[in-house]
Amino acid sequence: MTALGLGTVHEQDVPQALSDAERQIAQDAADSVGTSINASARAVRRSAASATPAGSSKPAAVLRSLLPTGHPAAGGVLLDPRTGKPLAASGEKVPLTGVDVKDLARPDTGNIAPRVVGSGSGAPRLLLFARVSVPVAGRKQDEDQDQAGDLRGDQDAESRGLLFVASEKVAAPAVYGPGRTGQLVDRNGKVCASAPTTGAALTAATDHRALPAAAANAAQTGVHTGDVSGSVLGDGHHGLRRVTGWASVAAADGKDDASGLGLTVLTAREVPPAKAGGDHMWFALMAAGALVVIAVLVTLVLWGTMQRPLLRLHLSAARLAKGVGDTPGERAELARPVPVDGFDEPGRVGRALESIRRQLLGETGPEPVQPVRRRPGVRALVLVCALVIAAWGVPLLFLFNRVPAAKAVPAAAVADQRARTEAAADRVQRCLGRSRSDLAAAASALSGAPPERAAEVLRREHDDHPTFRSLYVLDRTGAVVRQEGQQPLRTLVPPTGDGITQVNTSGKIPAIAAYARIPAARNAKGAKKAGGTAPAVVVAEIGVDELNDLVTRPGLGKVWLTDEHHRVLAASVGFEAFEPLPSRRLTRLVAKTDAAPGSAGNPASAVLHAGTAPGEGLSVAAAVPLALKGPAAGLGWRVVSAEPAAALKLAVYQVQARTMLAGLLALSAGGACLGWLYIVVVGPLRTLTGCAERLAGGDRRTVLFPVHHDECGSVTRSLELLRQALVERDRGGGRAYVASDPAPSFQRGSAP
Template identity: 90%
Template structure:
């Protein structure tokens, strides 16, 4: 009859599961091949190009915002000569190569400064329309051969100022009608295209346009890469990404070049495009190319032989375990089921079936199936009247089916545990190539430069805001502060202090800890303890011209503008994909910001990381340098070795005196190296084998072993003369079938004893039911 559950499904599932794990082992380990250039180096080069592209995009966006902010805040006063207006528009500290002020009505330049601005293809009338959004930058060719980046801004000059100088000649006059005043003027700034900032010894970097033409090269290696990179050298995926100008699909990648002089060139590319494609740099179609020549790794051993041996051993174990379970559990239990059913038919009402009782019950297997078979044979003989109840004798219990299941589990564990914990283990010092450690250090240096540039740019913009606050009214000062905070999301609070340290004005959130009026300008760490690190940029407000009687108001005049920098913004700055855990530490190596959760001013996760950071400390009279190593970073328990690096934040600029460091740690197992891929797949194979074996054998123990042990006890008590215990079948399988047959046999024995006048009360028996549900 069909069985719902029973002994066969768990054994069949065990066989199928182990065979599937053996196939996965052969395929998973056999397909891992040692490469002369590991995938980890190609991925690192792609990420380095992406870091450089993000830096280029941030720089372009900052320059465009600086030009527009300068045009919006500049207020021409006094003379309205075009040269005077142009000088007031040029951003403070901006590396502009040239600037020009255009009349959008005629398209002619009214004033120019610096080198000649290439205006080919610039429609001043169309760009100066006030009903459009911000004007996107452009990269154009110049007469010198080097491309230039043009930055645009609309400027409005009051009509009253224009009419003051009507004696000027027409070419250089700002005079115009009311319609010209509404259109305003067009301010154009020309600057050199900045080369991408790349780090790492022997690495080259270039910035190319969508046609593959080189716009800028890293100053140390520009000629070498420019000669090897042309229009055909730009990868097709990079060209497509540059032309879309939107963050769709892949915007970065890597290409492995041919070998030359015993070295292989790894080229990474990344498009200068934001996720939404709406920033100033996205429409330029620029792509960053980085390249580095690495020595090919030595050819490693093929893992196919190990995969076949491991898979074959598991196949043998699966077959042996299945045969053992089939011969000692499945086959005897099925025979027991058939024998019990045959005896139950023999005690029925049909006389022709009485002959079923004449056939002995075969006793197969050992343990519980054998004991149940012997008890069933005793019951058969009692039904025939050949013998009476056989009292159970105290015998030494031998190993049964439970011991068999345990032995099968140990055999499977003998294959899975070594794979999970012992085999294919390679020391990280040998598995991680030196080039991967150098790439981690280069990316950490790029992260430090990213933080330094952001802090330095904010400090420069704050200095420009301080100049605008000089002599401004309270309403004008509040407007400048609000605009400055809107332009800089990293400022959580902006406030102005007078010479006595009193708070004069404030916008944004409440400061964590107000700054004592410092001298000069720069960036400082306000506190060294507490729940939130307080970091502030500050700039002195230039004193306006003194008037008579202003001596008393000098102490209460605004002296310093302070911008408190949010820690969450620093967290975003240090977080980079593929760099692992990153921390920004102070001069005492305590955490100020991190890519993951942290407590303010906590120590680094391990002493080894702290010692690595100590190596970057500057010697007396010198500058600190970066360091990297393979060590236990201690970022999480049981993680293993990590590739760690530390880099000083800045050697010059506003943040140079802070002594901050950027520290990173990437688990070595996360790198795409063949040794770690083999280790991970070996561990996975062992884990799958243990899981499949444990699940199927546990299933077998629940549905077969435990009910069989209960059934054996009931059969032995019935054979010993227990006629009062009612047997209730609760399983729809072989054990349940045998239990039903035993109940029929019990009823037949009771009827026979009644007919013979047997004294049933003389046979004591406990009042409980057999074959209860586990």
């Protein structure tokens, strides 16, 4: 196992950790693209469900009310489902190639999934669909008005279903890191969007043959097939090698709006290859050979000093037990002396058997047990064997194949950790921005709305946003007028404008809220009459659990979201609210991202100790400030991550882990075998030594019961027979067992 485990690890010019990091970066970008598409589709459907054209059913008025607030739509069109003709349009021309309006507008189907289509300008467009119910009056209109596009037809009805289509540019994937490219390609391998890069840009791969086979398969299926991401290592050129990562823009269950688009994110980066290092086969063979020598040596020592003498005692005791028989031939066995050899306990048992033999022959009486000087015995022998095995395993466990993390972790891996942390910060920033935008749209819908309508708007917003822990409306005095969800942690003083704020700086739960000013109602007189009870601000508390999910990413390690004082607000691991970061080194790293007011600050990364737990090694850490643009601009928040360096798939850490595993297995196997030997042999042998010496010293009353069915048990049974013979001899007046035939002479130390 040592030879195979250590000898199969080979140094690579591009470590596997960089390929895995590129795959994870592509996954982060794909999740960002999918989340953006899903948010746009929900915003269009929500806007269509809440659209209320005031005082007119003209198509242009309906279309203006349908365009979501703050939505980056390049164009919009309102279609008649009966004819498929546009009734009103806004912005650029919406490409409707291949769109079956009649089929999509059927009310018996579910939500209409977005589509990616080509446009006249060559750049593809993302089409978002929503069904619209428009109230229709019951009076007859003339033909001119109908040609002008008025929605009021020649039939009486309460509402009429239309199809709203919004067109927007396909969002480019958000990738970070100098020299890294990001592309969004369709299932045919055509580039839909490219992310801007810093540093040297790579050549864009526009042909479908440039798409990895597994990526093309995932894009064709459009759903989760168990293989939705991967990485490819390209050939080297100009002293660099390209690492490409890919990930399908599809949810795990394939039920979101972006899953059926067949989009795939490609990221690529050129890295300098590391110096090719030799394999570890020589060290593996040397370590395995040393272990074989130790195993043979320990086996020979235990055989020669313990097992072989014990077998001799077994034969000698059986011979003495046979010598107490009634026939002359059996009694002749007592004439042969017991060979005394072995280390400590076996030698003491041999001397006790020889004394018992002489007592049976009447040559001597009971010999008192002499006090034994404390000297090494079989226990010490087993301990020495354990130390010899430990001398092989402990250095492998703690000394060999150890490389400092600062030298083992390549600079590219540290840069990838920082890039992924930047992606996590961007994800938090985008979520907060969407929460603020959706809350602003809800505030517009609450303006002048009756209580029933206001309650419905709050209920819908709370159901559509799982990030909202609580949603409530404040009047000008700060009192809660309406509420949805859980009880607010702490209400705000009615602020002005809209944005994101941190409500508390201490407590058990961080209170983070998005707020938006409710526009004044058109009925100014009614609002003035209402006074302080008029709704002024709508507030949404953002749940900490949702923030924890935002910063949690596989392969990124521990991630924390901190406030401007570097105290934890959310994390991917367990934490206490407003606690400091787990180590001062992390705090100093975060402090490096601080910048002058008005500047965004710079990300920082390093290899350092990111924790204080005993035995916790070095980690690859990064800290990134949230961008100053957006609703969280003035909060001063940071996203901090720390991945244990040993968790990276680097050859040096693989060798270190396998070396430690070999040492641990050796210690475990050696300890288990020697422990078993102590229980089965050493313990019973020490008990047997005491019994034999007491019997030789004159103890005739203690009955000896064999416990083990082995050599020690056999010697114990023979001692019991000898004890009974001695008792019988003592009762018979001291008759000795005299051999009828002269005993053959044996040389001292000869085998029986």
